[in-house]
Amino acid sequence: MSDIAILVVEDEPLILLDLETALQEAGFLVVGVPNAEAAVEAFDEDPSKFAGRLTDIRLGSGESGWEIARHVRRGNSSLPVVYISGDSADLWGSEGVPDSVMIVKPFFLPQIITALSTLLNQQHPTAANGGEPSH
Amino acid sequence: MSDIAILVVEDEPLILLDLETALQEAGFLVVGVPNAEAAVEAFDEDPSKFAGRLTDIRLGSGESGWEIARHVRRGNSSLPVVYISGDSADLWGSEGVPDSVMIVKPFFLPQIITALSTLLNQQHPTAANGGEPSH
Amino acid sequence: MSDIAILVVEDEPLILLDLETALQEAGFLVVGVPNAEAAVEAFDEDPSKFAGRLTDIRLGSGESGWEIARHVRRGNSSLPVVYISGDSADLWGSEGVPDSVMIVKPFFLPQIITALSTLLNQQHPTAANGGEPSH
Amino acid sequence: MSDIAILVVEDEPLILLDLETALQEAGFLVVGVPNAEAAVEAFDEDPSKFAGRLTDIRLGSGESGWEIARHVRRGNSSLPVVYISGDSADLWGSEGVPDSVMIVKPFFLPQIITALSTLLNQQHPTAANGGEPSH
Amino acid sequence: MSDIAILVVEDEPLILLDLETALQEAGFLVVGVPNAEAAVEAFDEDPSKFAGRLTDIRLGSGESGWEIARHVRRGNSSLPVVYISGDSADLWGSEGVPDSVMIVKPFFLPQIITALSTLLNQQHPTAANGGEPSH
Amino acid sequence: MSDIAILVVEDEPLILLDLETALQEAGFLVVGVPNAEAAVEAFDEDPSKFAGRLTDIRLGSGESGWEIARHVRRGNSSLPVVYISGDSADLWGSEGVPDSVMIVKPFFLPQIITALSTLLNQQHPTAANGGEPSH
Numbered sequence: 001m002s003d004i005a006i007l008v009v010e011d012e013p014l015i016l017l018d019l020e021t022a023l024q025e026a027g028f029l030v031v032g033v034p035n036a037e038a039a040v041e042a043f044d045e046d047p048s049k050f051a052g053r054l055t056d057i058r059l060g061s062g063e064s065g066w067e068i069a070r071h072v073r074r075g076n077s078s079l080p081v082v083y084i085s086g087d088s089a090d091l092w093g094s095e096g097v098p099d100s101v102m103i104v105k106p107f108f109l110p111q112i113i114t115a116l117s118t119l120l121n122q123q124h125p126t127a128a129n130g131g132e133p134s135h
Numbered sequence: 136m137s138d139i140a141i142l143v144v145e146d147e148p149l150i151l152l153d154l155e156t157a158l159q160e161a162g163f164l165v166v167g168v169p170n171a172e173a174a175v176e177a178f179d180e181d182p183s184k185f186a187g188r189l190t191d192i193r194l195g196s197g198e199s200g201w202e203i204a205r206h207v208r209r210g211n212s213s214l215p216v217v218y219i220s221g222d223s224a225d226l227w228g229s230e231g232v233p234d235s236v237m238i239v240k241p242f243f244l245p246q247i248i249t250a251l252s253t254l255l256n257q258q259h260p261t262a263a264n265g266g267e268p269s270h
Numbered sequence: 271m272s273d274i275a276i277l278v279v280e281d282e283p284l285i286l287l288d289l290e291t292a293l294q295e296a297g298f299l300v301v302g303v304p305n306a307e308a309a310v311e312a313f314d315e316d317p318s319k320f321a322g323r324l325t326d327i328r329l330g331s332g333e334s335g336w337e338i339a340r341h342v343r344r345g346n347s348s349l350p351v352v353y354i355s356g357d358s359a360d361l362w363g364s365e366g367v368p369d370s371v372m373i374v375k376p377f378f379l380p381q382i383i384t385a386l387s388t389l390l391n392q393q394h395p396t397a398a399n400g401g402e403p404s405h
Numbered sequence: 406m407s408d409i410a411i412l413v414v415e416d417e418p419l420i421l422l423d424l425e426t427a428l429q430e431a432g433f434l435v436v437g438v439p440n441a442e443a444a445v446e447a448f449d450e451d452p453s454k455f456a457g458r459l460t461d462i463r464l465g466s467g468e469s470g471w472e473i474a475r476h477v478r479r480g481n482s483s484l485p486v487v488y489i490s491g492d493s494a495d496l497w498g499s500e501g502v503p504d505s506v507m508i509v510k511p512f513f514l515p516q517i518i519t520a521l522s523t524l525l526n527q528q529h530p531t532a533a534n535g536g537e538p539s540h
Numbered sequence: 541m542s543d544i545a546i547l548v549v550e551d552e553p554l555i556l557l558d559l560e561t562a563l564q565e566a567g568f569l570v571v572g573v574p575n576a577e578a579a580v581e582a583f584d585e586d587p588s589k590f591a592g593r594l595t596d597i598r599l600g601s602g603e604s605g606w607e608i609a610r611h612v613r614r615g616n617s618s619l620p621v622v623y624i625s626g627d628s629a630d631l632w633g634s635e636g637v638p639d640s641v642m643i644v645k646p647f648f649l650p651q652i653i654t655a656l657s658t659l660l661n662q663q664h665p666t667a668a669n670g671g672e673p674s675h
Numbered sequence: 676m677s678d679i680a681i682l683v684v685e686d687e688p689l690i691l692l693d694l695e696t697a698l699q700e701a702g703f704l705v706v707g708v709p710n711a712e713a714a715v716e717a718f719d720e721d722p723s724k725f726a727g728r729l730t731d732i733r734l735g736s737g738e739s740g741w742e743i744a745r746h747v748r749r750g751n752s753s754l755p756v757v758y759i760s761g762d763s764a765d766l767w768g769s770e771g772v773p774d775s776v777m778i779v780k781p782f783f784l785p786q787i788i789t790a791l792s793t794l795l796n797q798q799h800p801t802a803a804n805g806g807e808p809s810h
Binding site for chain 4 (some may be wrong): 143206209226227228231235237
């Protein structure tokens with residue numbers, strides 16, 4: 001029913017697989033990437049493809065999830081952003097972007113589905129849609 | 136666990152089937168109708184049966200989803216209302232009812248489940264229940 | 271992905287089983303107990319184990335769900351609390367705790383999943399996590 | 406500090422004077438009009454002048470406050486709208502516009518100031534401003 | 541413009557005077573009482589007179605602000621309740637009522653005005669008004 | 676009634692004076708500073724003195740309001756932050772901090788009072804208070 005996707009950024013392959021599987025089973029289309037460089041590249045190639053972003057904070061040697069979030073928000077100032085983290089969660093108040101959700105590890109998978117859905121539903125009608133005709 | 140249902144109004148049979156299937160798998164009871172006339176008739180026959188309403192905006196030749204929403208809200212002023220639309224979404228600010236959710240096409244199915252659940256949970260306890268005894 | 275659980279308190283065995291099954295299928299870990307005494311005992315044994323609580327109001331001869339909620343909030347002042355009830359729902363305004371959700375019977379199971387997920391996501395990062403290292 | 410104003414629509418001269426005085430003392434610029442015709446004319450002449458609208462529901466023989474609100478929202482889909490009414494308040498659920506506030510008579514004047522301020526602050530940055538340079 | 545009032549409960553005469561003055565200057569009608577007994581008596585004599593309640597937690601030898609709040613909510617399940625306290629504030633999560641505001645000392649007076657106004661504006665239209673005719 | 680203050684950062688002396696006067700008349704204690712350097716110095720000298728921060732974005736040659744906000748949030752992760760700006764407002768989605776308010780120029784002074792009061796009232800009781808005894 002849609003050609004839009006959620007960009008999932010997670011450097012641990014098994015956790016990335018878990019997140020992709022859970023989101024797909026719930027009904028989301030997902031593009032998973034393992035690091036910040038791939039996340040920025042995927043987003044910049046086609047910003048209109050991504051309806052939201054889910055990201056771990058620590059991503060190995062490159063940029064952190066905080067920086068990727070600011071990058072994508074410069075391209076789309078109201079794009080839904082969900083962070084997941086353990087020990088970086090208390091930095092959300094200073095490093096996070098407005099109207100984002102911080103999910104603290106350990107967490108339950110439905111929290112992610114509800115966080116993404118709620119942020120998607122709060123977007124202003126005109127902002128979330130390029131105006132393509134449909135019923 | 137309930138004898139209440141969500142009224143789903145959608146004039147495209149395949150999309151209606153998708154919506155009905157997704158809502159039922161999530162745990163909702165659903166009554167699907169293909170146009171405004173059937174929607175109003177189903178609602179007026181037993182208003183207390185419906186705990187919420189999900190509607191497309193454009194519904195062929197009859198009334199639009201905007202008008203059906205106002206009709207059901209005149210019968211139950213806090214009934215959860217979720218609209219789905221593509222090109223009519225920017226009219227939500229002038230044609231929608233208060234405390235409703237506009238989901239813009241293209242969308243993901245969990246957005247609808249979260250929108251309905253959130254609106255149902257926000258209802259005032261005394262308003263959502265006819266007072267039938269239960270534990 | 272987590273060693274935390276939702277404490278579910280319900281004195282009717284069949285409804286308890288329904289709730290446990292629905293929450294587990296959605297991705298929650300669940301500890302179900304049949305009465306207030308068992309609920310308080312389970313919580314006091316390891317308060318940090320429980321990320322949230324779902325409770326019926328009427329629980330046979332012991333304490334009610336209102337009292338259990340106050341008990342667990344004295345141990346963790348921001349623990350997510352979801353009540354389900356039928357005829358006691360109108361007492362929520364005087365007997366419930368702040369930032370809780372009252373789900374009125376009859377209800378749909380996704381309402382519970384959304385209520386728990388939303389409350390979990392609204393917790394302050396520092397409050398929801400004991401600080402264990404993770405990515 | 407601003408050349409924008411709140412449009413106040415009220416057909417009883419003494420109440421209109423009360424509202425104008427209270428809003429001006431609080432720090433708002435106000436344009437008061439006594440009926441629907443004057444409200445629509447003032448708005449259509451310069452839609453960008455008005456940052457919000459406060460309206461009574463019953464306005465004598467012309468259009469009601471419900472219709473004026475839909476009219477201004479067709480010109481600016483996120484314009485803050487605050488209704489005040491006594492016996493028409495229960496129609497808000499079917500006749501009101503989304504993200505509006507219904508203030509029920511009798512009321513206290515700070516409710517109006519808080520309602521307008523809260524709605525103005527919730528607007529998306531890009532929507533509320535024509536982009537004129539300032540610090 | 542109204543015959544309704546805010547019930548203010550505070551056992552320190554100078555603070556009570558400050559609160560009464562600030563609320564009256566802002567546009568509220570106020571009934572101030574120095575202890576729990578007088579608060580309950582004033583409320584029970586004419587529950588429909590009070591549109592909201594502001595209370596200190598510690599009130600000398602009688603009942604606390606927590607108990608008064610539950611008492612008035614049993615009479616009106618959605619009455620706006622604002623607590624002010626210093627060292628009792630961390631008990632709000634277990635002892636407060638839903639949809640109330642806890643203002644922590646030290647505080648600024650506009651916090652109280654905004655808290656009361658916001659809660660009054662969030663009430664459902666039909667709940668806040670006895671239906672007396674007005675424009 | 677309090678020894679806490681709002682830190683106001685604005686490089687135009689006349690606007691700073693307007694903001695200080697309006698906040699003081701409303702009941703706030705205010706410390707006004709003309710640039711980023713003075714803002715950081717005042718905050719670092721006594722972080723517990725400041726209950727909230729109001730800042731212009733462009734502040735001459737030094738750091739911007741975005742950077743000051745991140746600085747103070749690193750010291751107090753839930754400190755209320757209100758930004759005012761004209762042409763920088765559309766950067767709030769990428770440069771702002773979570774749970775902050777962006778007020779777009781031109782604006783009305785009550786918007787600032789409501790924004791600060793609302794953020795102060797939303798803080799968790801235990802976070803907003805150092806625990807000093809009071810009634």
